[in-house]
Amino acid sequence: MKIKNITTVSRLKNGEFLQFMKNLIELCEKSDAPAMKLDKRLNVLQSAISEFEEVFQNSKAHILTSEIDACDEKRLNVMRAIRKILESFYIGDVDAKETASLLMNNFQIHSDYIAKRSIPQKTASMSAMYKDWTEDFSMKSAMENLGLTVWMEKLQKYNNECNDLYLKRVETTKQSGRITEKRIVIKSLFDDMSRDVEAHIRLSENKDNYIAFLQKVNVLLSRYTSIIKARSADRKKPGAIITSPESTAPM
Numbered sequence: 109m110k111i112k113n114i115t116t117v118s119r120l121k122n123g124e125f126l127q128f129m130k131n132l133i134e135l136c137e138k139s140d141a142p143a144m145k146l147d148k149r150l151n152v153l154q155s156a157i158s159e160f161e162e163v164f165q166n167s168k169a170h171i172l173t174s175e176i177d178a179c180d181e182k183r184l185n186v187m188r189a190i191r192k193i194l195e196s197f198y199i200g201d202v203d204a205k206e207t208a209s210l211l212m213n214n215f216q217i218h219s220d221y222i223a224k225r226s227i228p229q230k231t232a233s234m235s236a237m238y239k240d241w242t243e244d245f246s247m248k249s250a251m252e253n254l255g256l257t258v259w260m261e262k263l264q265k266y267n268n269e270c271n272d273l274y275l276k277r278v279e280t281t282k283q284s285g286r287i288t289e290k291r292i293v294i295k296s297l298f299d300d301m302s303r304d305v306e307a308h309i310r311l312s313e314n315k316d317n318y319i320a321f322l323q324k325v326n327v328l329l330s331r332y333t334s335i336i337k338a339r340s341a342d343r344k345k346p347g348a349i350i351t352s353p354e355s356t357a358p359m
Contacts, residue, residue: 109309109322111302113329117295119336122164122287128332129157129294135328139321144308146301153297160290172277179273180227183234183266187219190259197254207250214240214247227274234267 120128133154141147194215197208218237222230241247241260251257302325308318 109319110306111322111329112326113333114299114302116329116333116336117298120332122291124332124335125291125294126157126161126164128328129153129160129298131328132298132325133157135321135324139317139324144305144317144321146304149297149301149304153294153301156290156294156297160287160294163286163290166280170277170280172273172280176227176270176273176277179266179270180230183230183263183270184223186259186263186266187222187234190256190263191215191219193254193256193259204254207253210250211241211247211254211256227270231267231271231274234263238264238267 117125117128133150136146136150141150194208194212197204198212201208214237218233218240222233225233238260241251241256251260305318305322305325309315309322312318
């Protein structure tokens, strides 16, 4: 007697893969793993699944993209406001024209085509402008005289928030490679356990527990195979909208 539909495991989405392995652990525990001499393999598998779950949950943080875009728009709006204020001073206030010109020249250096730049490039440009306006004595005085301090602090706030979100997304994006690695490890552990059970069925005198366990695993695999078949059938329906599925890792 052998494991059936073994290829199903490799075709599962990450969330399905995680749930399948949790179901498998539950079957092992209910089947008295120590009595079947599978407790050591079970412990290693449980540990690997826990690590996979942590990485998998972190990887889903790609939803931060919408938050990054929203925060990016806030800081760009602040830049637009600063430009309009400087322009109004330059055009409408003769006494403030020279002061506004000093800041406008620096503003243009850092803001030229900024909306088309990448998130990190925008962050760097805005940080550099903040540094100029707050550390250069003449520009700091000009900023204070024109009442732009509050706007610059608001820009720095949104800029930092956007950068923090971006770095968090970068970190969680790295998890995708780790997910693949951990799936390979878990699949290997599952294969080792399966071979042990099949060997006990062939060689052990008391094989009833192993047969019962393997039957339950095959039933479990059959259920997940049905999920994959249903998903495949839906995609083949006329007019079906095919979205990018959650990635699976080839084994």
